[in-house]
Amino acid sequence: MAQRINPENRKNPPRLGEWLLESFCSYDFLNTALWDLEEIYQKNIRKKGKLRADLIYIRQAFEVIYHLYLKGKSHHSSNRTAMLNNNLKISLRSLLKNKSYTLLNLLGLVSGLVVFILITVYTTYEFSFDNYHEKGDRIVRIYKSDNGNFYQGTNKYAVVPAPLAPTLKEEFPQIEFATRMSRDYNTVVEVNDQVFVEDNVFSADQDVFDIFSFEYVSGNPDTYLSELRSAVISESTSLKFFGRTDVVGETIRCWERYDFQVSGVIKDMPKNSHFVIDVLLNFEGLMIARKRRTDNWNNSSHYAFVSLVEGTDLGQLQNRIPEIRAKYADDPIDEDGQESDYYLQPISEMHFTKDVNFDIAPSADAQSLYIYIGIAFMILTIAGINYVNLATARALNRTKEIGIRKVIGAQKSTLIKQYLIESALLVYVSLAISIVVLTGLLPAFSSFIDKQVTIDFQSFEFWLSILFLGAAMTLLSGIYPALMLAKFKPTLALKGSVKAGGKSMFRNILVIFQFTISCALILGASVLANQLNYIQNMDSGYVRDQIVVLDIDDREIRAEMKVLKEAIKTIPGVSMVSISNSLPNNISSNTNATWPGRPEDLRIPLYTNVVDFDYVDLFELEIVEGRNFDPEIDKQQKALLLNESAVKALGWEEPIGRQMMTWFGDTARVVGILKDFHQHSVHLEIEPTQFFLREQSGWVSVKLEGENSDEVLASLEAKYEEFDPLYPFTYYFFQDIFDRAYRSEMRTAELANWFTGLAILIACLGLYGLAAHKVQNRIKEVGVRKVLGASVSRILLLLSKDFALLLLIAFAIAAPIAYFVMDGWLDGFAYHVEINIMTFFLALLAMLLVAGLTVGYRTYRAAVRNPVEALRDE
Amino acid sequence: MKKIILGAFEEMVLLTIGALDTNAYGVTIKESLEAQLKKRISIGALYAALQRLEEKGWVDTRVGGITEKQGGRRKQYFDITKEGVFALYKVRAMRNELFDQLPERKMQWLKG
Numbered sequence: 001m002a003q004r005i006n007p008e009n010r011k012n013p014p015r016l017g018e019w020l021l022e023s024f025c026s027y028d029f030l031n032t033a034l035w036d037l038e039e040i041y042q043k044n045i046r047k048k049g050k051l052r053a054d055l056i057y058i059r060q061a062f063e064v065i066y067h068l069y070l071k072g073k074s075h076h077s078s079n080r081t082a083m084l085n086n087n088l089k090i091s092l093r094s095l096l097k098n099k100s101y102t103l104l105n106l107l108g109l110v111s112g113l114v115v116f117i118l119i120t121v122y123t124t125y126e127f128s129f130d131n132y133h134e135k136g137d138r139i140v141r142i143y144k145s146d147n148g149n150f151y152q153g154t155n156k157y158a159v160v161p162a163p164l165a166p167t168l169k170e171e172f173p174q175i176e177f178a179t180r181m182s183r184d185y186n187t188v189v190e191v192n193d194q195v196f197v198e199d200n201v202f203s204a205d206q207d208v209f210d211i212f213s214f215e216y217v218s219g220n221p222d223t224y225l226s227e228l229r230s231a232v233i234s235e236s237t238s239l240k241f242f243g244r245t246d247v248v249g250e251t252i253r254c255w256e257r258y259d260f261q262v263s264g265v266i267k268d269m270p271k272n273s274h275f276v277i278d279v280l281l282n283f284e285g286l287m288i289a290r291k292r293r294t295d296n297w298n299n300s301s302h303y304a305f306v307s308l309v310e311g312t313d314l315g316q317l318q319n320r321i322p323e324i325r326a327k328y329a330d331d332p333i334d335e336d337g338q339e340s341d342y343y344l345q346p347i348s349e350m351h352f353t354k355d356v357n358f359d360i361a362p363s364a365d366a367q368s369l370y371i372y373i374g375i376a377f378m379i380l381t382i383a384g385i386n387y388v389n390l391a392t393a394r395a396l397n398r399t400k401e402i403g404i405r406k407v408i409g410a411q412k413s414t415l416i417k418q419y420l421i422e423s424a425l426l427v428y429v430s431l432a433i434s435i436v437v438l439t440g441l442l443p444a445f446s447s448f449i450d451k452q453v454t455i456d457f458q459s460f461e462f463w464l465s466i467l468f469l470g471a472a473m474t475l476l477s478g479i480y481p482a483l484m485l486a487k488f489k490p491t492l493a494l495k496g497s498v499k500a501g502g503k504s505m506f507r508n509i510l511v512i513f514q515f516t517i518s519c520a521l522i523l524g525a526s527v528l529a530n531q532l533n534y535i536q537n538m539d540s541g542y543v544r545d546q547i548v549v550l551d552i553d554d555r556e557i558r559a560e561m562k563v564l565k566e567a568i569k570t571i572p573g574v575s576m577v578s579i580s581n582s583l584p585n586n587i588s589s590n591t592n593a594t595w596p597g598r599p600e601d602l603r604i605p606l607y608t609n610v611v612d613f614d615y616v617d618l619f620e621l622e623i624v625e626g627r628n629f630d631p632e633i634d635k636q637q638k639a640l641l642l643n644e645s646a647v648k649a650l651g652w653e654e655p656i657g658r659q660m661m662t663w664f665g666d667t668a669r670v671v672g673i674l675k676d677f678h679q680h681s682v683h684l685e686i687e688p689t690q691f692f693l694r695e696q697s698g699w700v701s702v703k704l705e706g707e708n709s710d711e712v713l714a715s716l717e718a719k720y721e722e723f724d725p726l727y728p729f730t731y732y733f734f735q736d737i738f739d740r741a742y743r744s745e746m747r748t749a750e751l752a753n754w755f756t757g758l759a760i761l762i763a764c765l766g767l768y769g770l771a772a773h774k775v776q777n778r779i780k781e782v783g784v785r786k787v788l789g790a791s792v793s794r795i796l797l798l799l800s801k802d803f804a805l806l807l808l809i810a811f812a813i814a815a816p817i818a819y820f821v822m823d824g825w826l827d828g829f830a831y832h833v834e835i836n837i838m839t840f841f842l843a844l845l846a847m848l849l850v851a852g853l854t855v856g857y858r859t860y861r862a863a864v865r866n867p868v869e870a871l872r873d874e
Numbered sequence: 875m876k877k878i879i880l881g882a883f884e885e886m887v888l889l890t891i892g893a894l895d896t897n898a899y900g901v902t903i904k905e906s907l908e909a910q911l912k913k914r915i916s917i918g919a920l921y922a923a924l925q926r927l928e929e930k931g932w933v934d935t936r937v938g939g940i941t942e943k944q945g946g947r948r949k950q951y952f953d954i955t956k957e958g959v960f961a962l963y964k965v966r967a968m969r970n971e972l973f974d975q976l977p978e979r980k981m982q983w984l985k986g
């Protein structure tokens with residue numbers, strides 16, 4: 001039976017869909033289609049919600065039109081379809097007639113659209129992080145901020161005390177589930193006889209499965225982590241470990257000693273997750289195995305995630321968090337005298353929070369994403385302006401056509417429609433080409449940004465947004481030329497007395513706008529390049545080339561580091577070897593200094609490195625006072641180096657010989673003062689730092705000499721294998737590790753270079769078109785001038801000086817904007833270049849040169865022409 | 875006599891219209907076809923098939939009664955015509971005849 005729909009709660013189908021059908025559906029099926037689609041629509045509203053129903057309606061409308069138009073026989077094809085056909089034909093003819101004009105437009109539009117779609121796809125991907133969890137908007141991560149305890153420039157920490165999560169759940173009914181979590185990198189997992197090194201080893205409570213959304217492959221999710229020694233692994237990890245996924249009950253051994261039983265397998269987490277779990281152990285079980293307390297409010301080394309009951313006000317809950325501190329942390333001030341505050345953060349923000357230390361996974365740089373988005377819009381704008389400019393400039397050649405049309409009876413609205421269709425044709429052809437280009441470009445782009453970005457060509461939403469993008473581009477760039485063309489008075493138009501260049505003011509403003517964007521981009525890119533150049537070539541205080549480093553995690557080798565060091569020293573081509581706790585570009589440990597006679601409440605944090613006798617020489621650190629560690633004089637653990645900042649922070653007048661407590665429980669004497677060096681990235685200030693002396697840490701740095709580094713590396717590996725290690729041999733070049741800290745900036749810089757180039761190219765395409773038009777309009781004037789004796793250079797000047805003026809104005813607008821923005825960007829670095837007048841001058845010169853060549857080429861051809869050709873026909 | 879050309883999809887559509895008797899219109903045809911074929915059918919493809927069937931004179935259209943209004947729209951029904959039933963019959967007869975020519979040896983497979 002037919003469905004009766006109560007008129008009161010009827011929702012109307014999308015107007016767009018109905019309009020499409022009414023305009024383009026063949027008449028014999030219009031009624032059928034309208035009825036059927038509406039009935040399906042009303043069903044979908046109840047089943048899938050309004051938005052999905054709307055989308056389905058529009059898709060079906062397209063399907064109907066497509067099938068009836070192309071596969072069926074469109075009988076009583078509507079007037080609109082007939083007009084559309086006619087308009088398309090006319091537009092196509094007009095576009096084909098002016099090939100160079102069409103080509104200029106296509107090139108500009110395609111480049112703009114490719115960049116725009118590429119960036120949109122990429123940023124959408126980045127902003128989609130963690131949005132797939134069912135409870136997404138209710139999941140909260142807890143971080144803390146320690147008053148006064150700054151580490152690497154921030155006092156926020158992702159790690160909180162272990163009892164925090166369970167206590168929150170107990171105290172607040174608004175909290176539904178809570179889990180503690182921990183993460184380990186570089187973990188040895190033994191499965192039967194095989195050894196794997198895993199970076200994504202996590203531990204958590206059973207609640208984790210109620211907070212985040214996982215898909216299950218095997219096992220019972222309700223009891224995944226109910227046993228102390230249970231472990232859940234991901235599907236791909238299971239295949240890697242066992243070669244199959246029905247592995248419940250199998251045993252894996254972690255850290256060479258703790259056995260866990262696999263209780264389930266989950267589907268691999270999506271790529272757009274802040275952290276991706278490969279192995280998940282029972283939190284409690286792991287803590288017991290490692291003999292750690294779980295009730296210690298003074299030790300922050302674990303993560304906490306909770307989910308809130310629906311409808312909970314996050315702000316209100318946040319205000320009540322201090323109650324916990326008052327009630328449980330009986331000594332709210334921890335061992336180091338730090339006061340902590342806990343903050344609830346929605347996980348949608350987590351992926352972009354850069355200033356939280358020890359995060360569970362590296363965060364993304366939202367700033368560079370915004371830069372990309374900005375650039376994408378700018379390039380699209382330039383491309384759009386090109387179209388407007390070229391179309392209005394060319395309009396004057398079409399006045400006769402318009403005149404005839406009007407005389408025959410065309411209305412203004414019909415003309416507007418016709419020109420809009422012409423724009424639409426151009427835009428959609430460009431879109432089609434862009435998508436073809438994109439499919440080729442996407443893999444290269446993915447590997448460049450090191451992320452798997454894909455376009456789902458199956459998805460209707462993708463095509464719909466492409467459609468909308470096309471419509472928006474058509475309207476924004478086509479409406480002005482269309483209005484302008486349709487406005488011509490037919491008599492004037494036919495007499496040919498519509499003034500050439502009458503509307504050039506508007507075009508000039510658009511050109512200025514285009515070049516403002518280009519100039520701003522070129523300036524931004526130069527400052528970016530300058531700063532990166534500065535980082536690459538700066539004196540960091542230590543050498544970086546010819547150094548290979550190994551990270552030794554093997555417990556047995558760690559016990560005999562000195563033997564390993566001596567063994568490596570014997571390799572030919574190795575000039576020096578050093579063992580240390582940190583590399584000089586990232587000294588991560590941080591300790592409050594303690595020395596005999598220290599006032600009780602004086603806290604001075606020092607970044608701490610543990611090094612051997614050769615460290616200072618190998619990295620060529622400079623000693624400004626005293627001496628380096630000396631094997632003849634100093635005993636292990638008994639000597640100490642400070643950097644200049646440390647001496648200043650401690651306020652010691654005569655530091656040499658003073659005592660300081662070490663990590664090893666005894667006191668050491670200061671033997672020398674190091675010149676300040678950049679022990680963190682240049683985003684951060686140089687901090688007070690101390691070096692302890694001990695020959696037993698995990699980093700081995702090897703200084704090479706000579707050219708044959710491949711041979712040395714091979715011998716290094718051979719020596720390493722002699723120790724029968726559990727971990728496979730891995731090495732890094734120190735320069736690469738150093739560069740890694742600036743990878744995001746380098747990527748931004750490289751992209752910015754490409755985009756700037758493209759922006760200038762597009763703007764120049766437009767400029768070329770405008771110059772061509774201008775020359776054409778003044779060809780007679782040029783002819784007369786030449787006959788009267790003007791030189792080629794005078795004519796060049798005459799035709800180009802307008803453009804030069806526009807460019808100068810654009811530059812004057814762009815320079816302060818670029819200065820302001822880039823100054824803000826540079827402030828993100830503690831050490832940076834100053835913006836230089838020379839940079840601006842060079843950028844201006846480059847722009848003038850490029851624009852000059854573009855305009856000059858076109859005008860030169862006109863200037864050297866024989867004036868007779870220009871003047872003979874009238 | 876006119877030659878009968880009936881595609882597989884058209885035949886399914888025509889059969890469904892016949893089976894639905896007086897209640898065959900876009901949505902019901904689509905839904906019962908989807909239930910039979912166990913896959914999604916594009917409504918556009920259905921219309922194209924209906925259009926061809928109508929052109930061949932195998933279905934007729936009929937506008938729904940006055941009560942069946944939906945936001946001012948009238949519903950359009952499809953009925954199978956005499957010629958339509960005849961065409962279905964001819965097609966089936968032809969197919970049966972061919973099927974009967976399958977050797978006994980191969981028919982055995984059906985029972986196995």
